Amino acid sequence: MSVKDKAAVVGIGRTKYYKRGQSFPMTQDEMAIKAITLAIEDAGLQKADVDGFALYSAAIDPGKVAAEMGLANLRFAATLTSGGGGAAGSIGLAAAAVASGMCNYAVSLMTLQQLRHRLGGTQVAPPADPEAAAAMAAMMRTPMTAFSQANIASPGHNFAMITNRHMAQYGTKREHFAAQCIAQRANAIRRPTSIFTEPLTMDDYFNARMISEPLCLFDYTPETDGAVALITTTVDRARDLRQPPAVIAGSANGGTGKHYSLLGSFQMPDESFASGGHRDVAKQAYRMAGIGPADVDVALLYDHFSPMVLMQMEDYGLCPVGESGPFVADGNTAWPNGSIPVNTHGGHLSEGYVIGMTHAYEAVEQVRGTAVNQVEGCEYALFTGGPATIPMSATILRKA
Amino acid sequence: MSLKDEAAVVGVAVARAEGADAQLAMPDLAIVAANAALADAGLERADVQGFCSPSGVCDHGALASQMGVPEVSFSATLTSGSGGGAGALALAAAAISGGFADVVVTLSRYESAPRSGGTGPNALLRPPPGAAASAYGLSGGPGPDGALSAPAALRSYGAAAALTANAYLHRYGISREHVGRWVVQARANAGEKLSLDDYLAAPLVIDPFSELDAAPGIATSYVAAVVTANVERARDLDQPLVVIAGAATGGSPINGAPWQGPAELVASSGHRDVAADVYGMAGASASDIDVALLADDFSPWVLMQLEDYGFCGVGEGGTFVADGRAVVGGTVAVNTHGGNITDAFARGVTHIDEAVRQLRGTATNQVPDASTALVTGDPGTMPLSAVIMRRA
Amino acid sequence: MTTTEPTAKPFRNMPPPNLTDPYADARTQPFWDAARQEQLLGPKCAQCGTFRMPPSTFCPVCLSRELAWEPLPGTGTVYTFIVVRHPLNPMAADYVPFMPAAIDADGAPGMRFISNVVDCEPEDVRVGMPVRVVWNHVSNTLTLPFWTPV
Secondary structure, eight states, X not given: OOOTTTEEEEEEEEOOOEETTTTTTSXXXXXXXXXXXXXXXXXXXXXXXXXXXXXXXXXXXXXXXHHXXXXXXXXXXXXXXXXXXXXXXXXXXXHHHHHTTSOSSEEEEEEEOOSSOOTTSOTTOOOSSHXXXXXXXXXXXXXXXXXXXXXXXXXHHHHHHHHHHHHHHHOOOHHHHHHHHHHHHHHHTTSTTOSOOSOOOHHHHHHSOEEEETEEGGGBXXXXXXXXXXXXXXXXXXXXXXXOOEEEEEEEEEEEGGGGGGGTTOOOOHHHHSSOSOHHHHHHHHHHHTOOGGXXXXXEOOOSBHHHHHHHHHHTTSSOTTOHHHHHHTTTTSTTTSSSOBOTTOHHHHTOOSTTHHHHHHHHHHHHTOOTTOOTTOOEEEEEOOSSSSOEEEEEEEEO | OOOTTTEEEEEEEEEESOGGGTTOOTTHHHHHHHHHHHHHHTOOGGGXXXXXXXXXXXXXXXXXXXXXXXXXXXXXXXXXXXXXXXXXXXXXXXXXXTTSOSEEEEEEEEXXXXXXXXXXXXXXXXXXXSHHHHHTTSSSSOOTTGGXXXXXXXXXXXXXXXXXXXXXXXXXXXXXXXXXHHHHHHHHHTTOOOOHHHHHHSOEEETTEEGGGBOOOOSSOEEEEEEEEEHHHHHTSSSOOEEEEEEEEEBOGGGGSTTOSOHHHHTSOSOHXXXXXXXXXXXXXXXXXXXXXXXXXXXXXXXXXXHHTTSSOTTOHHHHHHTTOXXXXXXXXXXXXXXXXGTGGGGTOOHHHHHHHHHHTOOTTOOTTOOEEEEEOOTTSSOEEEEEEEEO | OOOOSOOSOOXXXXXXXXXXXXXXXXXXXXXXXXXXXXXXXXXXXXXXXXXXXXXXXXXXXXXXXXXEEEEOOSEEEEEEEOEEOSOSSXXXXXXXXXXXXXXXXXXXXXXXXXXXXXXXXXXXXXXXXXXXXXXXEOSSSOEEEEEEEO
């Protein structure tokens, strides 16, 4: 009983990626509809075929978008419960939906517009209105939160805590993070979609502003707007459609219960504290796909912060635990010559941030053989959802 | 390819915020419910691998962490705040069938009036669930879309349901007497006496509803937990095997844009497509259903769903009930526990609980040899849902 | 030792204040009462002895609701930390740089306090650095623990 090899991604679509706020006057829903429409065309489907939404982070209200798009009927509408952690897993959810018979064609997507608020900003910014601020403060001041009030106020702060531990525990250095940022930038600037257009140098990295030590400006994903959509169906239906199917070989969304505290109270066990928190998810996804790390041809690892790319490499067994720093510095993750190219699209760090869905898009292109920075002979593509509180996720695609 | 017969319902429990648990908020009350359902199943916390719920019930991560679940491999909710327990069960079955988890806990939750304590408003006056409500200005402030509907002051669940109910009653010439006969029957199922005269004499709150037509205010918050397992695992457990033969969610997108569709669909429960899907997957039809647990925050929903699930023709829900066919020994036993309008939650019995009891043979109003049960989730907001369970 | 006078910025590199009133319930009140007396307590399960942070209702190991508060010696080690140099909201501008940290407290294995390292230059903070608790009497009703190098 498994979804392995029963479903495939058959259509992909995306908007342009904009700098934060510059997608206005489009709305988030408009961008979503645009991406879905392009995915439908890519697949060679009709609007009337789409009958399910398999989401993460409740990206949209499916009923509302379905009504606006004039979709015929909606037979599946569910979301993984995490934020960016669920990006990869939403494709697994889509596979479950179509394999279960609950719907025929499931859309997974993300749409993001950072016009009025900034995703990576402080988690405790009070509303302007004093009454609303007081109400929000009261809500946050529960007896439990009283024990976590150290002003660790943003995702950057959270991941800096983990990064410092990794550096102390394994001797990882900022040069190692820089190497990954540089490799990804080199990938991004070859692509017309990229927000950045110039290479990144080691000097650029070390001259950059420190934000949350040890993380500097280039260790953070930039803030962008955009939408990306994928359509999944059963492998039987996929055969009749326009594109070579990207078969879903394995997927998982979850993690160890003790990693819940990652974005709050940092009680993760010592043996996995300095990690991406993905070890259980990696195990589950590989097990379902029936493969191991050596079979992965390209890895699209969620990169809200550069050190988390390194830590996920360890979680997924792409290099030994604690050794990701030198592994990256030796060029192993670079394209085209690395032993395991990582983020061939440039990733969040350089191409654009749509909360993980650009990684899904790139994974599909890689197994189709149509990526800009194509890995030769790519058979298996791994993509992950963001290290964060559980559930986190991973999906493995296989060339048909 | 379907989830038919791959997942089983193995444990059910309801935890209420009363007595020693009176102060428990989420996720603590969910921990109590989940553990009770696991005990009913004969499973342990270490067996749990996944969580499903309608949206907004509980932070699954916090739950897993504080409950001591060692490893999670699936965590999802329905969107838009609705679908009820049946929808969450469908999601759990898809997860199990997909191999994401062997054991999944599904949760649903009902809150009493939050801080002030005491009994919360009944369904008539409660805010409506779901994002559809907020999109159309029915809860909180109107957004740009909602501003067009907000002046109608449809501020409550009851108001929204009444619009649909009136359309339905008017279209098919169904009277309050017909609906009242259902309410009387439901009360009898709950072990209470109510006469039709008493029903008709009760003052209307929002036409066509009196307080007797709506789920009462909830005195204490509660969480309902259901444990599902893959069928091989379930065979090893002690409870009689209850498999999920079919599960469906969805509904026409007009449910996301209330009252904008064809008149025939607006004046209905909206379940016709979901019914076709769930029967299709289960390989069943209305005549196979021994007991139907139909979502009933408002009494006319039962009549509308009887029609949409094919127990009678469209427009015939009233006469079906009046002819005494919706009872144990009739065509199909309906809401044998009385349902939400009789505050079955206060007696710790949800629709899913009752379906499972019927199939295990432990229900109060037992349908003899009940082997197939239908459970539906809320009409009116996306997604709608239905599950068919079978004693295997 | 008690004091009822609020003290302003008693230490170097303090974080911005974000607590004004104590928000304890009956279960967590013992921690804050002991803090007023400059005694550090660690929350542990009264049944199985597992320490947990924060002090949630249920013990994740044995599900007991009985919480015990273990007196701790007030020493510990920095498990990890960060240096905030860039204020995320205007009220933090007067306080950067400051050092949030996760602290392994002696006597409370398996849990970490989330707090701040104070009276220390950011360059000097290290993972593994021995620290001891110090107390910030914020107001008449609230005292917070911070940690400083031994």
